[in-house]
Amino acid sequence: MNKKIVLLVGASGVGKDSLLNELKKILDANFIKRYITRVPDINETNYYLSKEAFFILKQNSFFISSWSAHGNFYGISKNSIKDDTINIISISRAVIQEFEKEFENVYTINIVLDKDTLKKRLIKRNRETLTQIENRLNRTYTKIEAKNLIEFYNDNSINESAKKLKELIISLK
Numbered sequence: 001m002n003k004k005i006v007l008l009v010g011a012s013g014v015g016k017d018s019l020l021n022e023l024k025k026i027l028d029a030n031f032i033k034r035y036i037t038r039v040p041d042i043n044e045t046n047y048y049l050s051k052e053a054f055f056i057l058k059q060n061s062f063f064i065s066s067w068s069a070h071g072n073f074y075g076i077s078k079n080s081i082k083d084d085t086i087n088i089i090s091i092s093r094a095v096i097q098e099f100e101k102e103f104e105n106v107y108t109i110n111i112v113l114d115k116d117t118l119k120k121r122l123i124k125r126n127r128e129t130l131t132q133i134e135n136r137l138n139r140t141y142t143k144i145e146a147k148n149l150i151e152f153y154n155d156n157s158i159n160e161s162a163k164k165l166k167e168l169i170i171s172l173k
């Protein structure tokens with residue numbers, strides 16, 4: 001069973017969803033949809049379900065991993081991981097070890113940006129107020145603990161960055 005698991009992590013607004021959307025157009029891989037208890041925004045493709053349904057699935061061991069963020073719950077189903085392909089998942093840094101426990105070839109790509117560029121992108125995205133954006137930028141994140149950790153700067157145009165990310169993912173051995 002030859003499969004790779006590529007975990008994408010990174011602060012809010014660094015471009016995880018945008019990169020995934022571009023990658024889908026140029027890379028043949030299993031892009032895993034997350035189960036989330038909130039309506040997806042235009043950039044995302046999730047399975048949207050109620051909190052009640054989420055907890056029934058969780059109790060029945062449907063998820064490899066689940067976490068909460070900003071009052072919503074997120075889960076990755078066991079049956080979404082496929083053999084003989086690259087499985088790509090956007091997750092919380094808090095659950096990296098759950099995948100490393102379960103699978104062999106797990107790579108974590110930390111998407112990063114300098115603070116000024118991130119701030120400009122968050123303002124342009126217009127999803128939050130300036131105060132909420134400042135709070136996000138001042139948040140301190142826990143250090144990422146991962147076996148195979150790679151940093152990736154999303155500081156080119158989205159097309160260029162997606163191409164570079166594709167090359168990186170293909171090169172993972």
Ligand SMILES: Nc1ncnc2c1ncn2[C@@H]1O[C@H](COP(=O)(O)OP(=O)(O)OP(=O)(O)O)[C@@H](O)[C@H]1O
Nearest residue numbers: 012013014015016017018121125154156157158161
């Ligand atoms: N390479 C890029 N060049 C210019 N703009 C970008 C690039 N990548 C992403 N963006 C823009 O930055 C904003 C944030 O991107 P996106 O929503 O994909 O981030 P995210 O990491 O998925 O955030 P969240 O974790 O909050 O969902 C969006 O408005 C997106 O269009």
